[in-house]
Amino acid sequence: MSALTSEERDLIEPIERPPILQRTLDWAAVNSGTANLEGLADMAARLADAFSVLPGEVRLVEPARVEKVDAEGKPRAVSHGRHLVLSVRPEAGRRVILTGHMDTVYARDHPFQTCDWIDDNTLHGPGTADMKGGLSLMLAGLAAYESGNPTLGYDVMINSDEETGSLSSAPLIAELAHGKLAALTYEPALPGGIMARSRPGSGNYAAVVTGKSAHAGRNPEEGRNAVVAASDLAMRLAAGRRDGLSVNPARIEGGAPNNTVPDLAILHFNIRPRAPDLAELAARMIDSAIAEISTRHDVQIHLHGGVSRPPKPVDAKTEALFGLVSKAAADLGQHMTWQDTGGVCDGNNIAACGVPVIDTMGACGGAIHSPDEFLLVDSLEARARLTALVMHRLERERS
Template sequence: MVDDIGQLVRAESPSADLAAVARSAEIVAAVGARRLGVEPEVVVVDGRTHLRWRLGAGPRRVLLLGHHDTVWPLGSLAARPFSVRDGVLRGPGCFDMKTGLVMAFHALGVLSALDRVDGVTLLVTGDEELGSPSSRELIEQEAAGCAAALVLEGAAEGGALKTVRKGVSLYEVRAGGRAAHAGLEPDNGVNASVEAAHQLLAVAALGDDGRGTTVTPTVLRAGATTNTVPADGRFAVDVRVREAAEQARVDAALKALRPVLDGATVQVTGGPNRPPLSREASEELYRTAERLAARLGLAPPAEAAVGGASDGNFTAGAGIRTLDGLGAVGGGAHADHEHVRIAGIPPRTALLAALVEDLLGTDSLGAPGSSAAASSGSAR
């Protein structure tokens, strides 16, 4: 498994580089086909490369969901090469989330050898880190009619499964003004920087700590030269919410913004990107994971609520039972210290296989004396 992870990590795949993502998809497809015994369908949407394995001929019942794109630009591997030392593997994208893909390949490989994958779909997208602009529809189509979606994102701290994820909305607020010479006739201008500052403070005040709603202005730009009253200013806004009602409240408030300065304009673009993943969507699957972990002799998995979003938000928003954080145990997503603890890979892979089989209704993985138990035991 470590060798397979190394192959995926060494295939750099920054989301915005379509050619790099396509090259990465070739490696992911080759590794997956080797473990599953079948080639994936390559799905290209708006130039972005996604992979889909539909296993068996029966109706779709279980969706495994992951992505192979990363936030790391080309050349990151030179400074942060794939490495294995003292039980820890490192490299760009190892935790988020190429280890999770390898875990899915091996879990399904065990079940495939036992002819227990009929109705399983594995979908590996190539634009998750951008907000899944080209893959959202594909994800929701594949989830439709499934009993559950299992998301191979890295675990929360300590290996906890992610049972709650905040919803995400993304906006740009643009302030329009009128240019003028800053020294000769500043009063003839309308300062878009000042208007943007008024709007930024109003937007930041929309957060609600009690409800877990954060509204964070992020990237800010204004003006063109130091001696000109700015005619244009803009800033991005990142919104995270636990509740759909809060997502709607903030959306309405942002779209109701009005200019403060005479002659200024305000335009708001964007909106909700991912709905919240509520505990109601994950609780039943989490309890199943607890039961199966006990059967496999594993420590009971903890659960966590996190602010980050994933493609699991889409499946939960579509009414599909969803359990997230089933991938690697480690940390440092998007950071220099990104890493995976190797000792956590085999037991988590066994748990994933058990979940899939349980959801398919065969429910024999890990049963005393069964061939499936022997297979998952050897995997541990």
């Protein structure tokens, strides 16, 4: 750490692992699956209490309205938890945004609910890496930063629906990202501590296919088979895959008894375009496929959904931010590289606002979104120190 100034060494010296780890264990014990509103309310209250040690106002923001197509092909409102926002020095001329999420992929009735130790440095538990460890170390880093008479302003946004696409928090993310000089998002690092570089966009869709029912034996020719049409649409969409654009038909719902031509089917599919022009190409491809299948099978198709995570390319401002973060990591003795990834996160939404973002500032670990999820606990204080140093250097960058 010889490259650190005495001021920087004093800033990070108080950061220790035990309190960061204890918060992580406490928070991981709360099931906060995206649909568990009671658990999310518990987590929001705990987070509000913990982050209140920082200066500024903590508030809980109501989720925006979100609809989802149900098994009958009808849009229904989906409930979400409230989102936490902390605003520090809102009057400051230079401000950043730090984001994370309180929800996990583990439902209230999922069997993976408790933590245990694999070895002295490896904690196995739900949401430990993704991202309750990240939230805890973010708080530790900000608390250390606040000890040094800071002037940089910032907002912290912790949403309740990131794991399902941030549909109820997207307007809030856009509002808070506006005008920020940089963003830090606390998704876990990739295996080996690698940081995520560019990300594709992501869009989730439901195509509701309405046909015409008829007796399967007596007069099937008078029916219009919605399941067959949905299957044909799935094949047509899958054929649109190309370099930089993945298309995944994921599920078909609907159907009818075996003796009836089914008049309803719902095709759910996902697209992941690597660049904005590929997102536009995908939109044209979807429209063309729907028109073709509608005519071929004499059915009606109504499309719901869209691209909720725009592609996240890397521009010069993002390269510069990574340079600052990687230099800080090197000065702390933390080797850092970055690479493109196929996953998406709130970093996509922030980048779409023109704000440079590093979106894997969280803990190191692995096997996220599975019952094997684990956290490397020595990354907790390391990444907290990185947060404090990056905030300090962002402040000094133009001072």
